[in-house]
Amino acid sequence: MFGRVVRHAGRVAHDPTTYLGAAAHYRYGRPPYSPELEMNLAREAGLDGHGRLLDVGCGPGILTVRLAALFDEVVALDPDGDMLAEGQRAAHDSGLTNIRWVQATAEDLPAAAPGPYWLVTFGQSFHWTDEPRVAEAVYDMLEPGGCLALIGHTTEGRPKPPGPGVPAIPHTEIQTLVAKHLGSTTRAGQGTRAPRTHRFQDVLARTRFGVPRALFLPGIPDLVRETESVLAGYFSTAFSAPHLYPDGGKRFASEVRELLANHSPTGRFWDWPGDTELVLARREPNIEQRDQSTVA
Numbered sequence: 001m002f003g004r005v006v007r008h009a010g011r012v013a014h015d016p017t018t019y020l021g022a023a024a025h026y027r028y029g030r031p032p033y034s035p036e037l038e039m040n041l042a043r044e045a046g047l048d049g050h051g052r053l054l055d056v057g058c059g060p061g062i063l064t065v066r067l068a069a070l071f072d073e074v075v076a077l078d079p080d081g082d083m084l085a086e087g088q089r090a091a092h093d094s095g096l097t098n099i100r101w102v103q104a105t106a107e108d109l110p111a112a113a114p115g116p117y118w119l120v121t122f123g124q125s126f127h128w129t130d131e132p133r134v135a136e137a138v139y140d141m142l143e144p145g146g147c148l149a150l151i152g153h154t155t156e157g158r159p160k161p162p163g164p165g166v167p168a169i170p171h172t173e174i175q176t177l178v179a180k181h182l183g184s185t186t187r188a189g190q191g192t193r194a195p196r197t198h199r200f201q202d203v204l205a206r207t208r209f210g211v212p213r214a215l216f217l218p219g220i221p222d223l224v225r226e227t228e229s230v231l232a233g234y235f236s237t238a239f240s241a242p243h244l245y246p247d248g249g250k251r252f253a254s255e256v257r258e259l260l261a262n263h264s265p266t267g268r269f270w271d272w273p274g275d276t277e278l279v280l281a282r283r284e285p286n287i288e289q290r291d292q293s294t295v296a
């Protein structure tokens with residue numbers, strides 16, 4: 001039913017079952033990025049409502065839908081057809097008509113979605129790709145002076161706000177339940193996934209982009225989620241996607257519900273995914289752009 005996992009250039013290529021069953025849970029289960037994302041991206045990347053955006057690993061169009069109004073044209077690319085269908089629905093509901101949805105992997109670039117683009121975004125998706133090779137391909141697809149933006153949540157080194165006065169999501173206990181059902185090695189698709197040991201910054205520094213800039217945008221300090229949304233968050237991940245559980249996740253779901261009921265009688269939880277980290281790298285501007293920026 002699904003394409004088999006293929007190997008090229010010594011690397012394991014995309015496993016089409018990675019997010020199987022996760023798309024329907026994604027928008028309901030995932031915390032939003034910083035409310036200041038658009039403003040900061042517009043300022044840092046010089047967005048003026050024109051040009052083209054490519055959102056790679058767009059999933060259900062989280063960034064795509066938020067950023068589409070800042071561009072003339074948008075291409076949203078993801079290998080998972082169910083994710084793309086969710087994204088199309090969300091774009092339709094928001095009345096957006098300037099987005100083209102492409103089913104492909106980042107490794108299929110540039111052929112799958114030829115440039116040029118003013119901005120290429122990866123929201124929690126760059127780590128799924130052959131990072132150095134994909135960054136080099138993106139460099140060639142950008143207009144001179146255009147930007148690559150890697151976006152994700154981070155708690156590392158970020159101050160923790162006091163919270164809204166409801167219990168925090170008991171992630172450690174929920175992860176113990178995941179391990180009880182799926183084992184203690186992180187699962188992904190038909191295989192497992194080793195913990196990440198390197199930073200995006202270091203990968204980009206070794207490409208033509210050079211050392212990128214990292215910015216931290218304030219996360220939502222008082223985000224409250226309901227029990228079902230917390231559960232959806234787990235089903236939206238690759239490591240706890242519904243297909244991994246022999247019964248589709250029914251027993252896991254009832255155990256999580258019971259655990260959450262014990263933690264919060266109101267069924268409300270504080271979610272602190274951290275601030276939003278924006279790693280920005282720019283393609284070398286052309287000579288006129290460089291001269292203008294010197295004058296400015």
Ligand SMILES: C[S@@+](CC[C@H](N)C(=O)[O-])C[C@H]1O[C@@H](n2cnc3c(N)ncnc32)[C@H](O)[C@@H]1O
Nearest residue numbers: 057058059062080083105106123124125128129
């Ligand atoms: C965590 S989701 C991110 C969705 C969305 N960009 C966001 O910011 O929430 C990761 C997405 O990366 C996609 N993905 C996985 N491997 C990929 C690859 N090789 N190329 C492009 N996208 C990939 C998955 O299908 C999934 O939709």
